[in-house]
Amino acid sequence: MNLLSAENISKNYADRWLFKDLNFGLQQGQRVAFVGINGTGKTTLLRVLAGLETPDTGSVSTRKAIRVTYLGQQPVFDESLTVEETIFASQNDTLRAIKDYEHVVNDPNHKPDDLQRVMELMDTLNAWDYEAQVQQILGRLGILGELLQRNVSMLSGGQRKRVALARVLIEEPDVLLLDEPTNHLDLATIEWLENRLSSPTLTLLMVTHDRYFLDKVANEIVELDKGQMYRYQGNYAYFVEKKADREMREATEVEKARQLFKKELDWMRRMPQARGTKQKARIDAFYITKEKASTNLSKQQVELSVKTTRQGGKIIEAEHLNKKFGDNVVLDDFSYVFKKKDRIGLVGPNGAGKSTLLNMLTGKLKPDSGTIDVGLTTVFGYYTQTELEFDPTQRVIDIVKEVAEVVELANGDVLTASQFLNLFLFPPAQQYTLVSKLSGGEKRRLQLLRVLIKNPNFLILDEPTNDLDLATLNILEDFLLHFTGCLLIVSHDRYFLDNLAEHLFVLEPGGAVLNFPGNYTDYRDYLAERETEAALEEEEKAAKASRAAAKATAAAPAPTPPPAAQPPKRRASFAEKKEFEQLEKDIAALEKEKEQLVANLATGQGSRQDLIAWPARLQAVDKELDAKGERWLELSDFM
Numbered sequence: 110m111n112l113l114s115a116e117n118i119s120k121n122y123a124d125r126w127l128f129k130d131l132n133f134g135l136q137q138g139q140r141v142a143f144v145g146i147n148g149t150g151k152t153t154l155l156r157v158l159a160g161l162e163t164p165d166t167g168s169v170s171t172r173k174a175i176r177v178t179y180l181g182q183q184p185v186f187d188e189s190l191t192v193e194e195t196i197f198a199s200q201n202d203t204l205r206a207i208k209d210y211e212h213v214v215n216d217p218n219h220k221p222d223d224l225q226r227v228m229e230l231m232d233t234l235n236a237w238d239y240e241a242q243v244q245q246i247l248g249r250l251g252i253l254g255e256l257l258q259r260n261v262s263m264l265s266g267g268q269r270k271r272v273a274l275a276r277v278l279i280e281e282p283d284v285l286l287l288d289e290p291t292n293h294l295d296l297a298t299i300e301w302l303e304n305r306l307s308s309p310t311l312t313l314l315m316v317t318h319d320r321y322f323l324d325k326v327a328n329e330i331v332e333l334d335k336g337q338m339y340r341y342q343g344n345y346a347y348f349v350e351k352k353a354d355r356e357m358r359e360a361t362e363v364e365k366a367r368q369l370f371k372k373e374l375d376w377m378r379r380m381p382q383a384r385g386t387k388q389k390a391r392i393d394a395f396y397i398t399k400e401k402a403s404t405n406l407s408k409q410q411v412e413l414s415v416k417t418t419r420q421g422g423k424i425i426e427a428e429h430l431n432k433k434f435g436d437n438v439v440l441d442d443f444s445y446v447f448k449k450k451d452r453i454g455l456v457g458p459n460g461a462g463k464s465t466l467l468n469m470l471t472g473k474l475k476p477d478s479g480t481i482d483v484g485l486t487t488v489f490g491y492y493t494q495t496e497l498e499f500d501p502t503q504r505v506i507d508i509v510k511e512v513a514e515v516v517e518l519a520n521g522d523v524l525t526a527s528q529f530l531n532l533f534l535f536p537p538a539q540q541y542t543l544v545s546k547l548s549g550g551e552k553r554r555l556q557l558l559r560v561l562i563k564n565p566n567f568l569i570l571d572e573p574t575n576d577l578d579l580a581t582l583n584i585l586e587d588f589l590l591h592f593t594g595c596l597l598i599v600s601h602d603r604y605f606l607d608n609l610a611e612h613l614f615v616l617e618p619g620g621a622v623l624n625f626p627g628n629y630t631d632y633r634d635y636l637a638e639r640e641t642e643a644a645l646e647e648e649e650k651a652a653k654a655s656r657a658a659a660k661a662t663a664a665a666p667a668p669t670p671p672p673a674a675q676p677p678k679r680r681a682s683f684a685e686k687k688e689f690e691q692l693e694k695d696i697a698a699l700e701k702e703k704e705q706l707v708a709n710l711a712t713g714q715g716s717r718q719d720l721i722a723w724p725a726r727l728q729a730v731d732k733e734l735d736a737k738g739e740r741w742l743e744l745s746d747f748m
Contacts, residue, residue, distance in 0.1 A: 111136055112175050112284050112312055113158060118167035120153055127153055128336045130167070135284065135314055140306070142323050143316045144348070145333035146534070146578040147550030151316045152182065152288055154333070158314065159286050171284070178282035182289050182549060182576070184273035188262040192252060195261050196276045204279065206230045207240045215257070228718060237716035243279055249301050250275050251459070266494075267293035267459055278305070285313040291322055292575050295458045296601055296629070318579055320345050320604040420449060420566040423484035424595055425470060430479035432465060433620070439465050440476070441620030447567075451595045454606045454629060457616030463599045464494070466616075467569055470597075490565025494572050497556045499544045506530060506540040508555060509562070516562045533558050534581075550576040557585070566594035574602040603629050689744045696737050703730050 111134035119129040127150030135141060143151045156162040158169055159179035171177055186195050197208035210227040213219045231237055247253060250271045264272065270293040277285060285306075291299050299322065306313060306326045317323060323330070323345035330341040330348035339355065341348045425447040432440040439462035455463050468474035470481060471489050499508060509526040516529045524532075530540050533554060547555065553576045560568075568589075574582060586608050589596060600606050606629040613632055615623040625632050706727045709715055715723065 110172065113169070113171050113177065113314075115158060115164075115169045116167050118154075118157060118164040118169065120150060120157060120162070121165050122150070122153065126336055128333065128338070131338050133158070133331075133338065135312060137312055138309055139312055139329060140327050141314045141329045141331055142327040142345075143314070143331050143333060144318075144323075144579055146580050147554060147576070148548050149333040149336075151333055152548065155179070155286055155288055155314065155316055156181075175284060176280070176282040177284045177286065178277045178280055179286040180273055180277045180288060180290060182292065184269050186261045186269070186272075188260070191258055191260055192264070192272055193257040195272060196247075196252070196257075196279060198276070199280050201280065203234050203236045203239055206234050206236050207243055210236075210240065211243075211257075231718070237718055241714070241716050246275055246278050249298060251298075270294070271298075274302075283312060285311070285315075287313060287315040287317070289317055289576065290315060291317060291319045291601060292572075293459075294601060296456060296603065297458060299601055299603075318574060318577060318582060319602055320579070320582075321602075419486060420594055421484050421486035423482070424449065424451075424487055424567065425484065426480075426482040427470065428480050428482075430469065430476045430481070431620075432462070432469065432474075432476050438620040440469075440622070443479075443620075443622050445614075445624070447595055449595070450593065451597075452609060452611040453595075453597050454610030454613045455597060455599045455616070456606070456613055456629065456632070461616040462620070463616060464571060466614075467491070467571060467597070467599065471569065487567050488563065488565045490560045490563055490568045492557055492560045492568075492570045492573050494575070497544070497552045501543070501545055503544050504541050505535055505544055505547070505555065508544060509558065512559050513562050517564070529558070529562065550578055550581075553577055554581060567597075568592060568594060569597045571599045572601065573598070574600055574605050685744055689741065692737050692741045692744070696734065696741065699730050699734050699737070703727065703734070706730065 113135040115131065115133040117130045117132060119131070120127045131154075143154065145151055153162065156179070157164050159177060160169065161179065187198075190198070193208065193212070197204050197211075199205075206227070210231055213223050213227050231240065247257075252272060252275055256268070261269065261272065274290060274294075277287075290302065290306075294302065299319070303322055303325045313326075315327075325344075327344055328342075330343065330345065332339045332341070332348070332352065339352075341351050343351070427446075428444050430440050430443040432438075443466070455466065457463055465474060469476050471491050472481075472483070497508070506526060509530055514526055516524050516526070527537065527540060531537065535551075535555070544552065544555070557573065557577075573585070577585065582602075582605065586605065589609050596609065598606065598609060608628075610628050612627060613623075613625040613629065615625055615632065617623055625635070627635070706723050709719070710723055710727070
């Protein structure tokens with residue numbers, strides 16, 4: 110039975126139907142991804158299913174008591190709340206208890222009575238395991254310490270997305286609706302989220318263009334194409350294969366319909382009036398054939414073939430660059446001489462300084478020390494994460510004409526701004542609409558177009574895959590593979606990086622930059638090998654220490670025999686014998702408890718209460734062992 114259902118839903122936007130009479134159902138355990146070119150209505154459909162927009166026709170329903178949570182591309186918050194209040198805004202009793210507990214624990218001036226009260230409430234609701242899950246989510250998303258008390262109105266775009274993601278994951282709804290969940294996340298966090306959302310018990314519906322993420326998380330792909338919905342039971346690789354099969358079948362069917370249409374058109378001209386039932390049926394069939402024969406199978410494609418400005422011998426020479434903000438060292442003694450056809454990926458956690466380095470190379474930011482020498486023929490094309498800025502009265506074509514009236518292609522052809530827009534999937538009718546009416550992906554595509562028509566020979570792309578559809582991404586990759594200038598890419602899209610980057614700049618803690626020869630998957634394999642080697646080294650060290658200890662024991666001189674004559678020993682009393690026997694049992698039990706406590710602390714997987722209680726108990730056990738051990742030694746002399 111469906112947890113979420115939509116029947117005959119339609120939506121009209123800006124005088125065109127995004128989709129019409131669609132039916133959709135989502136069952137327990139399904140992990141479905143919507144795909145399609147920008148502007149087909151994926152985000153709109155997700156918002157309709159979430160109940161945030163009303164369909165023009167049809168209805169959306171959920172099973173009784175089912176909780177549905179939506180994560181949008183641009184999260185909306187109550188700007189007066191703190192991050193902590195926003196994350197724990199749910200009416201869930203357990204979440205409220207965890208919120209109170211976190212607030213008290215993080216308050217250095219809390220009262221003992223308050224701590225006792227919140228801990229008792231956590232015990233009553235059995236919330237400790239849930240609290241540990243909350244801590245893991247907040248930790249992996251970097252929402253800790255001072256950030257929890259910051260007002261959400263002060264957060265950056267990336268921080269807002271991570272706070273919104275933390276909120277929906279912590280709420281643990283029955284159905285998750287996610288719109289571009291990987292945007293603004295670093296690569297390590299994406300891989301963690303990927304593993305978390307791959308659970309077979311999770312039910313989710315998402316819009317994403319991250320192909321590795323699609324492959325790992327989705328077990329069904331739904332394509333929106335020309336207002337119709339096509340479902341594919343499988344991951345992204347399966348979808349690509351079956352979509353090609355479907356398009357081939359459609360092409361065959363349309364060709365047959367066109368041949369039949371010519372034949373039936375001749376008959377219609379000879380028989381304009383239908384006098385019999387058979388003739389009426391044939392006329393009805395003619396119009397069905399006509400509609401099928403009129404199907405437009407032509408594919409719109411982005412033709413990224415602009416001319417590249419000639420590049421001289423010197424491109425960019427960066428020597429001993431240093432940059433820090435306060436006490437935070439972002440770049441420490443970075444040097445590199447860029448060469449022709451360099452294809453570099455720039456990776457590192459959020460806040461490591463990727464955008465800072467790009468801004469220094471392009472002259473937007475000065476280093477604290479060091480020099481950047483840019484060649485006279487170097488022409489930058491800098492595609493930033495900053496959203497396209499425009500006047501509300503501007504049309505699409507106005508945005509392009511601000512940069513160039515005509516564009517020269519690689520083959521020497523010259524196109525007008527309007528013709529070039531058409532190649533970028535902006536047909537003439539759309540070119541004169543207001544930019545404000547474009548979807549997020551269409552605005553990003555327009556922004557990319559503005560960068561490319563400058564004929565750059567040093568192309569810097571800062572998160573270019575955000576909001577671009579799969580068709581545009583594939584063709585953008587094809588263009589970049591044939592781009593003859595220098596290419597420097599920051600992207601959280603691992604598929605994109607693997608296809609294009611030949612080596613990486615890896616920003617490490619303390620401002621160091623590792624120049625790694627290979628793509629992102631090569632780098633991940635390298636890290637895995639280093640971890641394995643480190644573990645083997647530790648094992649070898651432990652084995653050597655053990656062998657050395659055994660050798661030392663074997664080489665030790667034999668103990669000196671006792672003197673021949675010994676004074677008579679005092680014999681233990683009955684009570685002392687019983688005490689001695691009990692001490693042996695107590696010491697064994699304490700040793701076992703100590704081993705368990707050490708093992709628990711090594712995993713670090715307990716609740717916050719456990720992580721506080723375990724070290725204190727370990728200290729107490731050690732004291733008891735010392736005391737009982739001394740008493741055991743005293744009594745052993747009399748046994």
